[in-house]
Amino acid sequence: MPLISALQDISAASAVGVGTFDLVGSAYSATLSGDLTLTAKHPAILKLDPAAASRDVTLEAEADCPGRIRWVINAADTDQDVVLKNDAGSDIVTIDQNESAVVYCDGTAWTLIAVVAISLS
Numbered sequence: 001m002p003l004i005s006a007l008q009d010i011s012a013a014s015a016v017g018v019g020t021f022d023l024v025g026s027a028y029s030a031t032l033s034g035d036l037t038l039t040a041k042h043p044a045i046l047k048l049d050p051a052a053a054s055r056d057v058t059l060e061a062e063a064d065c066p067g068r069i070r071w072v073i074n075a076a077d078t079d080q081d082v083v084l085k086n087d088a089g090s091d092i093v094t095i096d097q098n099e100s101a102v103v104y105c106d107g108t109a110w111t112l113i114a115v116v117a118i119s120l121s
Contacts (some may be wrong), residue, residue, distance in 0.1 A: 029075070040065065047073040050080040059103070059110050061087045066107030073100040075120055086110050 027045040030036075035056040036048070048057065057072065074082045074095040082095040084103060093112045095101045098120070102113040 044069060045071045047075050048082055049075040050082055054081040054083065056083045056085055058085045058087060062105055062108050062110060065105045068105045069102065071100060071102045073118060
């Protein structure tokens with residue numbers, strides 16, 4: 001399926017996330033002591049340090065977040081991964097040290113948009 005067909009129609013009256021983007025509170029930084037399950041209360045940008053072990057990060061249920069975009073940054077000091085999973089437990093992407101990933105939810109599935117190399121300094 002081409003990516004463009006997965007994008008939400010922003011002209012629809014029920015469109016989610018249409019309008020202004022509020023940057024206040026839009027980022028979350030944490031050192032993980034275990035796996036993490038995201039909720040709607042987590043902001044769009046997540047900078048996560050897996051802290052000496054690879055960690056699973058489970059995204060919220062697809063039906064609960066149509067139109068949501070998440071950017072997850074692996075802030076590991078050494079070689080630990082952050083594995084993004086859907087709420088059924090299937091892997092979407094493994095984010096290596098010095099990488100980040102952008103994912104999008106269309107209301108039925110999470111789709112990987114990009115894996116981006118990063119430099120944390």
